[in-house]
Amino acid sequence: MESPVPKTPLLTAAFIACCAAGASPARAQDEAATPYRSMGEIIEASSPSDWRRPDPANTLYLELDSGRVVIELAPGFAPRHVANIRTLAREAYWDGMSINRSQDNFVVQWGDPDGESDHPRSLGSADARLPAEFDRPSKGLAFHALPDPDGWAPQTGFAEGFPAARDPEEGRAWLAHCYGMVGAGRAMEADSSNGSELYVVTGQSPRQLDRNITVVGRVIEGIELLSVLPRGTGPLGFYEEAGQRVPIRAIRLASEVPDAERSAIEVLRSDTPLFDELVEARRNRRDEWYKRPAGHIDLCNVPLPTRKVEATQTP
């Protein structure tokens, strides 16, 4: 006799997914205080003030043949690097350059492939060397802490919309190397980066890099254009042949792009009661699929939802 396959092998997928709905009313009623809402329901119920629109002057468009990657810069954490990156973008430094590295479960990286040669591309009016911006004073920084412990840092949470960590005793805060975070490659010396060589985390959060390198922002759209790039077969995932490199059409500041060509994206604010509800809904999933809610979430597992909005109306 042939045994039937389960009736919902595809639903299978649905329910190991990030945002499956399906809150069970029966279970929800068991919970005295708060009826459970899934992430989808929480977002559905959001109001306009739960969202923020990144500043176009601190938003980069990385234009590839496959589409656009949108990066939000973090001037609150790396002001000097962000200023330099803005200069480089304004002066078209990366246009016609390439992505040179894709290392599985680690990073994708771009910059001048001839940087080590005797004919590197000119940095124009950008600085060649900047002080390290590995961390910053936590004083004056609105830090929205997560409820759970973290092994890498005394405290984790969100600051200025980015996953971050904090040491209250030292009074320092820094950006955390989660999936999609963007950093400035450097050589041996702490102050050897300038933002011209950038990498994006495309694997398990390499938090050991925190406070060892300057983090400059986060990919808020289009990460899947980077994460699928063929892995380089050279050491550290570098492409061995120039022809394998992925061309960069241009990197531009959103503020330098005509309104009509901008990607109008909003990011869910990470300092609101609605966001806290979302975090709790992910800490303890109370839908029918989950049999044992974790009661925990790691910083780099917290989703930061985005949505497209209508392009700005010009009057």
Added chain:
Amino acid sequence: MESPVPKTPLLTAAFIACCAAGASPARAQDEAATPYRSMGEIIEASSPSDWRRPDPANTLYLELDSGRVVIELAPGFAPRHVANIRTLAREAYWDGMSINRSQDNFVVQWGDPDGESDHPRSLGSADARLPAEFDRPSKGLAFHALPDPDGWAPQTGFAEGFPAARDPEEGRAWLAHCYGMVGAGRAMEADSSNGSELYVVTGQSPRQLDRNITVVGRVIEGIELLSVLPRGTGPLGFYEEAGQRVPIRAIRLASEVPDAERSAIEVLRSDTPLFDELVEARRNRRDEWYKRPAGHIDLCNVPLPTRKVEATQTP
């Protein structure tokens, strides 16, 4: 005047990489007891007994047009599922089937795309439904614990070569959803999986799935053939068109493949003093690049090195 670019923009990359060597003798001497060795140096110094060769009877070859993905099964954790998977492989269940889903920063998944239709592929002599194998008694399991705390479980470490977690109070142990781990998709009911629908973690460790689904093994080679697959644009990363699915030539047990066609792979043992040294070298990187060793490592950041060995000699 043009400012020179840093002299080592490519080295930059080298030193944010996983296994950069470059231990500083000067520093190492500062450390009284143990001279520091990098991961590369530790592996270099390994002896044959530091390595193990996965059992061919519990090794799957997923054959794609792009190459072979090697999966080590975990009968110690999911005996019923592994037995069923062996039956399915032996009966060529997946041959000519496809990978149907690739969700960014989450999973790749394969199985019968017609499973929900009225003409699913026959499971042959495999069972259609199995009891959940979400965890197992920790008694009788050699568990090699990591030194650091973990937010998701009371204890983490390695068991039978796999990343795992343990609750000493409950006396239970389970496999952890790290990058490359393989699980058996299920529907709503805990006992609705049979191993015919498999997923591989290709993003930030979704540890919330631990103890909610049966984990059956780990990709030990070829994960980069899965992690680069184009992301599906349908809900949950499913491919919307049949033509987008990635063909599976075959899934076979290594033990059913002629010796000459086997991938001879050894995995570094995770229960040796050498492995402990490797973990410590990753917890506290004492090379010149790292300015602030983390003093911590998460379970899913611990590398499990593999190496190719000469094919078995037939006499």
